[in-house]
Amino acid sequence: TQLLEQSPQFLSIQEGENLTVYCNSSSVFSSLQWYRQEPGEGPVLLVTVVTGGEVKKLKRLTFQFGDARKDSSLHITAAQPGDTGLYLCAGGVRRGGNKLTFGTGTQLKVEL
Amino acid sequence: SQTIHQWPATLVQPVGSPLSLECTVEGTSNPNLYWYRQAAGRGLQLLFYSVGIGQISSEVPQNLSASRPQDRQFILSSKKLLLSDSGFYLCAWTAQETQYFGPGTRLLVL
Numbered sequence: 712t713q714l715l716e717q718s719p720q721f722l723s724i725q726e727g728e729n730l731t732v733y734c735n736s737s738s739v740f741s742s743l744q745w746y747r748q749e750p751g752e753g754p755v756l757l758v759t760v761v762t763g764g765e766v767k768k769l770k771r772l773t774f775q776f777g778d779a780r781k782d783s784s785l786h787i788t789a790a791q792p793g794d795t796g797l798y799l800c801a802g803g804v805r806r807g808g809n810k811l812t813f814g815t816g817t818q819l820k821v822e823l
Numbered sequence: 824s825q826t827i828h829q830w831p832a833t834l835v836q837p838v839g840s841p842l843s844l845e846c847t848v849e850g851t852s853n854p855n856l857y858w859y860r861q862a863a864g865r866g867l868q869l870l871f872y873s874v875g876i877g878q879i880s881s882e883v884p885q886n887l888s889a890s891r892p893q894d895r896q897f898i899l900s901s902k903k904l905l906l907s908d909s910g911f912y913l914c915a916w917t918a919q920e921t922q923y924f925g926p927g928t929r930l931l932v933l
Contacts, residue, residue, distance in 0.1 A: 717866075742920045753913050753924030754867070761920075799866055803920040808874050809855050811922055813866040 714738075715802055715814035723820045724790055732785045732798055732817045740802030743776050743783045744811070748797040757785075790821045825850035829914050829925035836932055842887075842901040844928050846914030849895065854916040856897040858889055861911045861927075873897060904932045 715736045724730055734743070742761045746754035758767050760776035760783065767774045771794075773786040783800055800814040826849045836842060848854055855874050859867040869882045871889035879889050886905050890898045897914060909932045915922040 715866075744921060751911075751927070751929070753915075753927050756921055756923070759921055797864060801867075801922070805920065808872045808880065809917045809920055809922075810857075810869060810872060811920075813859075813868075816864060816866045818864050 715800055715812055717798075717800060717814040717817045719817060720815065721818050721820075723822065726791055726821055726823050727789050728821075730787050730790060730819070732787075732800075732819075734783045734785075734800035734814050736781050736802060736812075738802065738812075739780050740812075741780070741805050742803040743780070744801045744803065745774055745783070745785055746799045746801065748799060754797075754799055787819075790819075792821050792823060795819055795821050825916070825918075825923065827914060827916055827923060827925040829912075829928050831928060832926065833929045834931070836904050836930065838906055838932055839903045842899070842904050842908070842930070844899040844912055844914075844930075846897040846899075846925055847895055848897075848916045851895070851916065851918075853894060854918075856891065857915040857917070857922065858897065858899050859913040859915065861913060863911075867913060871899070906932050908932050 718733045744759045745757045748754040758774045763778045763780045765776045771788045775784050798817045801811040828847050857872045858870045861867050873879050873891045887901050912928045914925040
């Protein structure tokens with residue numbers, strides 16, 4: 712069974728601070744995706760990384776896929792209250808229906 | 824563009840009653856479809872996925888079943904709900920390895 716552990720589980724910070732969320736597994740994935748979810752809504756895709764060592768930037772968010780494609784990180788610079796939400800990583804495998812294995816989630820709260 | 828719908832948005836059901844949640848996708852053909860359940864503030868647990876009409880794969884043993892009567896329709900059902908079936912149910916479809924989610928159904932079993 713593939714597992715993806717996220718850390719930290721909860722994070723409460725002040726506006727303007729930087730933070731990093733980690734997503735770790737002992738399994739290799741063909742892709743790694745990050746989603747953000749608001750309460751009562753479905754997750755929304757932020758980014759997909761597919762190459763070991765790949766780094767993608769989305770405004771103040773930086774995503775990295777580990778060289779061995781077993782882990783990933785999400786770094787947010789100068790966090791804003793609008794960044795508040797549940798962040799989920801998900802590892803993909805191409806075989807067997809393109810299933811995703813979701814991480815345990817990181818609940819981020821950014822306060823003024 | 825593709826759109827995914829789920830209904831109802833919220834449902835309160837007594838223990839032992841039946842359940843039917845519906846998911847439909849627009850703007851794509853032959854999608855892979857998925858049902859997930861999510862506990863509050865936590866990750867998603869894959870319940871069922873389907874690669875085509877009438878083809879259902881179950882990921883975990885449970886009180887629920889799924890059906891795909893049409894290409895873009897995916898239904899989650901139960902004959903008798905349990906308290907433990909309460910949760911947030913999400914439907915998703917796949918474009919290559921990326922999944923796109925519906926708005927979800929909040930189910931409360933009392």
